Amino acid sequence: MPVMPAAIRTTQLTRTFRSRTGEVEAVRGVDLTVERGEILGFLGPNGAGKTTTLRMLTTLLPPTGGTASVAGCDLTDDPRAVRRRIGHVAQAGGVDPQVTVREELATQARLYGASKPESAVRAEKLARQFALTDLLDRKCAALSGGQRRRLDIAMGLTHQPEILFLDEPTTGLDPGSRADLWDLxxxxxxxxxxxxxLTTHYLDEADALADRLVIxxxxxxVAEGTARQLKERHGGSPDATLQDAFIAITGHGPAQHDSTAALSI
Incomplete structure (x- = not known):
């Protein structure tokens, strides 16, 4: 049997921005491998480079340096092929409050080349999968936070992608809606x-969902592994939840100063 390539593989992926005071390295040589069928949790404090990395992997921002393959396609040479194979659900969502759930799903399918009849069928199917059938003719403005988030994810799956990127998927949701989204x-x-x-600031979410964590x-x-491995490596009990542990990771930057990412988890 041929070995399937990794879903995502990056080598020294870099992104530099120019500011008034000079260049700012937002992402500094990230080497990352995500296997097919894996749920990867991407964690870090605000400004750590999570969103910039995600924006590069979803073709929203070109890398400054390094290489990356996403869903078997070169990120730089063939970004259109990458976009056809991925779904991206941004933290802010992308729902138009003035249209119905049915219209939103059908329009998304049409944007990916489905015919009008095909898009109607796909909207119905996604509504069943995401418990939105009773809401198909409701305006998106009338949806609850959890319902709207389910619609966001359904929209990201209209073209049946191989990889789904979720940016802070449960921010602002109540505990019941969070639990429903975890099951989804x-x-x-x-x-x-x-x-x-998925990127998240909720450590219980990362512990519950992710097969592997990257910090x-x-x-x-600065660290990667399963939740159990990270807890064992950094002094926590492997049988505790991440919420009960404290991880402090110290590395040395190019300027020979310590860089500590302390996550109270």
Whole structure:
């Protein structure tokens, strides 16, 4: 049997921005491998480089340096092919409050080349999968936070992508809606064998969902592994939850100063 390539593989992925005071390295040589069917949790403090890395992997921002393959396609040479194979659900969402759920799903399908009849069928199917059938003719403005988030994810799956990127998927949701969304993410992997990359600030969420965690700080990966491995490596009990542990990771930057990412988790 041929070995399938990794869902995502980056080598020294870098992004530099220019500011009035000079260049700012937002992402500094990230080497990352995500296997097919894996749920990867991407963690780090604000400004660590999580969102910039995600924007590069979803073709929203070109890398300054390094290489990356996403869903078997070169990120720089063939970004259109990458976009056809990925779904991206941004933290702010992308729902138009003035249209119905049915219109939103059908329009998204049409944008990916489905015919009008096909888009109607796809909207109905996604509504069933995401418990939105009773809401199909409701304006998006009337949806609850959890309902709107389910619609966001359904929209990201209209073209049946291989990889789904979720940026802070449960921010602002109540505990019940968060739990429902966790179940939904698990189903994506178990039923569709989908690769999921999620950024989150909720450590219990990372512990509950992710097969593996990557922690970034100041544009670099400073730790990675399963939740159990990280707790064992950094002094926590492997049987505790991440919420009960404290991880402090110290690295040395190019300017020979310590860079500490302390996560109270």
């Amino acid at each position: 993410v698990r189903r994506l992997r178990s039923e569709l064998d989908m690769t999921v990359v 970034v700080d100041q544009g670099r990966i």
